[in-house]
Amino acid sequence: MPTIRELAEVCKSKNAGPFELTIDAVFADRETFDKVKATGIFTEKLFADLYGVTAEEVLLTVYEPGLAFKATLPRLTSAGDIGDTDVYGAQQHGPLLEVEIPI
Numbered sequence: 001m002p003t004i005r006e007l008a009e010v011c012k013s014k015n016a017g018p019f020e021l022t023i024d025a026v027f028a029d030r031e032t033f034d035k036v037k038a039t040g041i042f043t044e045k046l047f048a049d050l051y052g053v054t055a056e057e058v059l060l061t062v063y064e065p066g067l068a069f070k071a072t073l074p075r076l077t078s079a080g081d082i083g084d085t086d087v088y089g090a091q092q093h094g095p096l097l098e099v100e101i102p103i
Contacts, residue, residue, distance in 0.1 A: 005097040007032055013093035016072050018079040021089045023047070023096060026068040033067040035103045042069045050095040052076060 004011060009028035016022040025042070027033040036042070042062070044055040051073055059072040077084045086092060 001100040001102055003097065004099050004101060007036060007101055011093050011097055013089050013091070015075075015079050015089040019075055020072055021051075021075050021092055022070060022072045023093050024068055024070050025096065026066060028067070030067060036101055037062065037069075039102050041099065041101055042071075044071075046099065047071045047073055047096075050099075051092075 004025055007027065008025045010024065010026040013021055013023045027036065042060065044058040044060050047053070047058045047060065048055040053073050053076075057074050061070040061072075062068075063070055075089065079087050079089065
């Protein structure tokens with residue numbers, strides 16, 4: 001099965017303030033986006049499992065005009081706090097890259 005790394009044109013993360021993180025997966029064309037969307041793989045539970053939060057804490061947005069999925073979730077360590085290894089949240093999309101898409 002292909003992974004998100006292989007199918008998404010862009011997969012990135014960034015801070016959404018010091019206490020939240022936003023992760024985006026953007027697809028290059030409508031056909032690929034629609035195939036991925038039809039699998040139902042992008043869920044609050046997926047992000048909860050990958051990032052150690054509860055599904056209720058995840059805000060998942062499907063942005064059709066941008067061919068994108070966006071998840072906002074709490075950071076486990078606040079940006080800049082002791083123990084934070086990624087103050088900008090720019091490297092947090094890594095676990096999502098290896099998720100397999102059943103298409």
